[in-house]
Amino acid sequence: MTTIISDTETQADDRESDQHARKSSSHDGTALEHSNAQSTRAATICVVGLGYVGLPLAVGFARSNYRVIGYDVDGVTVDRLQKGVDTTGDLSDDAIQDGDISYTTDPTEIGAADYVIIAVPTPIDDDDRPDLGYVESAATTVGSKMDPGTTIVLESTVYPGTTRETLVPVLEDASGLTAGTDFFVGYSPERATPGDEEHGLEDVVKVVSAQNESVLEDVATLYESVVDAGVHRAPSIEVAEACKVVENAQRDLNIAFVNELSMALDNMDVDGQAVLEAAGTKWNFHDYRPGLVGGHCIPVDPYFFAYRSAREGFDPELMQTSRQVNESVPDHVAEQTIKALNQCHKTLRDSRVLVLGLAYKPGVGDIRSSKIGNVIDVLREYDIDVEGFDPFADDDAARESFGIEVQERLSFEGFDAVMLATPHAEFEQLDLEAVAGELADDPALIDVTGTVDEDIAADAGLVYRRL
Template identity: 40%
Template sequence: MSYSIAIIGLGYVGLPLAVEFAKKYKVVGFDISENRINALKNANDSTLEVEESNLKEVLSDNENGLILTTNPDHIKDCNIYIVTVPTPVDKNNKPDFTPLLKSSKVVGSVLRQNDIVIYESTVYPGATEEVCVPVLEEESKLTFNKGFFCGYSPERINPGDKTRTVTKITKVTSGSTPEIGKTVDALYKSIIEAGTHLAPSIKVAEAAKVIENAQRDINIAFVNELAKIFNLLNIDTHDVLEAAATKWNFLHYKPGLVGGHCIGVDPFYLAQKALEVGYHPEIILAGRRLNDSMGEFVATEVLKLAVKNNIEINTAKVLMLGITFKENCPDIRNTKAIDVYRALNDFNMNVDVYDPRASFEEVKAEYGIELIKSINKTYNIIVHCVSHSDFETLNFSEIRSKNSVFYDVKGTLDVNVIDKRL
């Protein structure tokens, strides 16, 4: 079978995948954002996941290469469709399948006999066949597993990680029939250096992905709870974790803010499915509640530290370092740093936010915050929320007022520089 591949959604997940496949196959990259497509045509990736040189290479490849488009007509000659759109939750933390349904509708409109549709978006077990397949059938007028087939291969992209890139992470694969499973596995194996793992069914692959993030969420919730306890006992949590980590089987997680479009969201998908089948997931939801409480906890600790050091809250100048959801990444989706910002504002603090990685326009549009472009004054309170490498070169003594406090949420700065850490 000669593969012609369409990648639906060119964000953090879709673009790196499209570039790697385009080195061996003809690939059409589809996205609904004209701004995104135009930027990529100029080899400008705002997510910083793909190097300009790599993008230029596949865009200029006449044999295989990558074609970029917002026009669904341009993907109709493909025979492999890989959907990489986000799967968010709504304001009630219920799964929002809107991007997935719209993408399935687009793909369904161009499906032909024997085409394969592979989903990479994180969902609960059963979602591909229960939610997406009916849309594909309705739009294509083809029958599942007779007219067309499906696969599921969960994304494992770690935004901002330049070491564990897409080809260096083991890929879980699956298919709607045993034969299609082998086809999907072979397709990914052709570009994934780290190898693949063929799961026995789509549901198994879906479940494997969603528990990866749920497990991490729960582990971080545990150490966040420890941080709350040890704070009351006046013990440094990081010192405790460092000591405990000397045991060979201790899992060395650290406390912090848990946001983003994966760990802070995906556990709700599994929880929703559990509720649908009559089980109330206690640990999963408890972990989510605890992690979602950390922004307010951090702000309260900052307030206590400031009061203890006789800083006048109403007139204090506050600097928050970082607004993205993780270090060395421009992504602000579902960032929990915003919870810290809002809680500090609720305490009537005057907060400046500095983040050289984030888009000024996106932060303004999403959160109504005007980022400062440089630090040109001193502050009474500094809160280190995101450990961008950019902050390592800051001279903190120059930006701290004479009477000031420095709180390190991430626990990555020199303990001699800060006053307290989470």
């Protein structure tokens, strides 16, 4: 049952006594130690930041019979959670009330925790440099409220060195305590995949690291109690920090290759998708497909690595080139749309395009880092009228973010072209003949990810283009 924390609530006597014993025993210059799983599960855990990473983490620990405090500075988010509403769309209203979990905006509650897990955003600024403002702010709050003996684990994506060079000094300044003696730190990169039911917290190997071996074993034991897939102990905090950004930088590079390939083959008038299907018959060919690269990880993490590497005097050129290629894809999609409209003998300033899918990936409603906005901006430069529809995204938020009209009920009536941008499962069963019948004469279909069969589209009377 969800608990709404008030200033007058206190821990149960037995839990409070156990917590005091745990913290007192750790305040002697040594790291926390657990003699058995029972003492671990008696711990209280505070998750700071209740977004798409932090909330599933808090719920996961609560389901595993831990006492959990979910803290966030966003009063609207906390209010909805207290009322039993899943704010991520990835869990369920029942799930967020499952277990001994409390949601609060009161930072004094942090002091009740044996472990504090920080899972706040780490975006990049307008110059593509890491913005650690949320981490620093969270560390200030945690440091000012935590008790001696607390272990703090950072899960936010950062560049190598951030935990020791940024997090620890802020915690020490805010608390007046000393890391490694009075409190302890670890790092465990988040691997959350919104909209992917097969790769939740329990299903993906958890990489953990800490400032020394004792703390590492303590943190590993904690995560092993909730992660069925197991835990990988990294040899250092910096290794764990680097592995997170490298995971997504590798994906960015592979996607950049097929994106560049698709653009090159298009100029040769060669079917890029057919090329990938043919190449994929070889046993060691990696299956990546071209498309817009949005989200909170792949378009961001390479910048974290490149930033730190450049500080040490080495510019990772391949990584940076991959970013440039993927950032150019929205312009290419817009160009394909314009070419399709011209092929249909449409006047651009009189053309209307309906964009299907505004979220950054299928099965989710998150539009905050969707690259379709860049495509829309280019089309509007040519005075093309653009509307959108997304079965998952909040319509009002999409209108504000993209500056376009967003349909609440899907209608193709009178549009000159349809762009299938985000291939939600709901679009897989579209009757293309019926769609073409609603569209204006000589319509076009721009299939960004190659979801639709080209022959079926052609039979329906649609001019077809894809990456």
